Amino acid sequence: MEFTLHRVFPESIKIEWNTLLEESISHVPFLRYEYLHTWWQTRGGGEWPEAELAIITAEEEGRLIGIAPLFMANHNGKLELLFLGSIEISDYLDLIVREGDLNRFVEGTLDFLLRTEDLKWESLDLYNLLDGTPSLIALEQAAARIGHVIETTRLQHSPFIPLPGDWETYLAGIDKKQRHEIRRKMRRVEEAGTAVRWYIVEDSSTLEAETNAFISLMENDEDKLKFLTQNMREHIHLTIRCAFDAGCLQLAFLEVNGEKAAGYLSFDYLGRMWIYNSGLDWKFSEYSPGWVLLGNLIRSAIESGHTEFDFMRGDEDYKYRFGAVDRFVMRLVISKN
Numbered sequence: 001m002e003f004t005l006h007r008v009f010p011e012s013i014k015i016e017w018n019t020l021l022e023e024s025i026s027h028v029p030f031l032r033y034e035y036l037h038t039w040w041q042t043r044g045g046g047e048w049p050e051a052e053l054a055i056i057t058a059e060e061e062g063r064l065i066g067i068a069p070l071f072m073a074n075h076n077g078k079l080e081l082l083f084l085g086s087i088e089i090s091d092y093l094d095l096i097v098r099e100g101d102l103n104r105f106v107e108g109t110l111d112f113l114l115r116t117e118d119l120k121w122e123s124l125d126l127y128n129l130l131d132g133t134p135s136l137i138a139l140e141q142a143a144a145r146i147g148h149v150i151e152t153t154r155l156q157h158s159p160f161i162p163l164p165g166d167w168e169t170y171l172a173g174i175d176k177k178q179r180h181e182i183r184r185k186m187r188r189v190e191e192a193g194t195a196v197r198w199y200i201v202e203d204s205s206t207l208e209a210e211t212n213a214f215i216s217l218m219e220n221d222e223d224k225l226k227f228l229t230q231n232m233r234e235h236i237h238l239t240i241r242c243a244f245d246a247g248c249l250q251l252a253f254l255e256v257n258g259e260k261a262a263g264y265l266s267f268d269y270l271g272r273m274w275i276y277n278s279g280l281d282w283k284f285s286e287y288s289p290g291w292v293l294l295g296n297l298i299r300s301a302i303e304s305g306h307t308e309f310d311f312m313r314g315d316e317d318y319k320y321r322f323g324a325v326d327r328f329v330m331r332l333v334i335s336k337n
Contacts, residue, residue: 001065001104003112005119006055009037013057016064017096025102025134026094029267029274034246036069036084038238046231047088048073054081054119056112058105066097066105070124078122081113086127089235091158091274091312092329093128095135106138110146110334123335127155128313131328139332149335157315159324163307167299174323182295182322185288194256196287198296201251204244210251211240214263217279224279236265243267254293262289264297272308273301294322 010017017033029035043051048071056068069084083093097105113119129136136152143150164170171179189196201210215233218224228236243249250266250273261284267274280290301309311319313329 001058001060001108003056003058003108005112005116006057007053007118009040009053010055010057013064017067020064020067020098021096023098024094024096025099026092026096026130027270028092028094029243029248029269030085030090030092031069031094031096032246034242035090035239038242039085039090039235040071041238042231042235044085044087044089045235046229050074053084055084056109058108065101066095066109068095068109069093072119072121075125079120080123080125081119081121082125083127086125089232091128091276092130093126094130094133097135099134102134102138103142106135106142107145110142110148114146121336123333126332126334127329129330129332130158131330136330136332139334143334147337149337151333151335153331155329155331156313158313158327158329159311159315159319160327161298161309161311161322161324163298163302163309165302167302170298170302170323175321178321178323182291185291186295189287189292192287194287195258196254196256196292198252198254198293201249201253207241207244207251208237210253211237213253213260214240214251214265214279217260217263217281218277220280220282240265250297252293252297254289254296256284256287256289259284261287262293264293266297268306271306272310273297273306274310275312291318294318298322 014033021027021031043049051071051073054070054072056070058065070081071084072079072081085093140150140152201207215228215236218228240249240251248267248269250268252264253260254262261281263279264275265277267276298309311324
């Protein structure tokens, strides 16, 4: 296996990158070439103003075998290698490799990192690995064999809804009180005599204006307002455009009398909905716009044959009230001994 260190994004393997991802142990939207390239343009919306690219690829007989999408930065007082996409705005990260090649790719990557003089790293700090990924065990075992220090911790809840084949079956599977509440709030809006509609953005010519409207809804939350630096706003614009061009954007709004009351930014990818962010206008709280829009999005996902509604990171109560079940994202730190 021949390993290569890339200090700039390797455009020549963009197609091969995404083709490998389709067969990889973790096929998630945050590992697509376009997403990570966009993330790197703004350094994660300004999260990493000083960082160096350190993508490692492995080839064998002209075939791409694996990708370790990494960058190097000072973190926790050390010079660390982290996954591209870390930490705040990419919910799931991993190595990109077929399961049959995983162990030898991991062993070869760790050996390459030890031999490469261009990278003066002290530890690998790998955030946002899903708890079921086989790369966790492979990395732990390979690191232990060469005497590295390993620390694995559970980072965050990442709840999701396994979707059944129809809306009524979904409702029947959640808590009775919550089922009644969803129905009541959706029915109340329908019967309110007020002009209420929800829609998904499909027109490229309106995308920038709709993105600005979504960011305005986010600004109504004090914590999100602090999060929305100029760099982060640029990142959101680029990410939405990137997802739209890739055909996997779902930017949805609920309007009351022509005004936007709630919005959800999601990725429609691989038959699953990945719920990325949301915003509300609190002056419409009597209509429960967030709940009503979310209920409509879940029903739409079921009716269009989606198999999963992934809320991703965060243990907010409403996710479980809509029937989500838990899984977790992990952090793996491998330090030189």
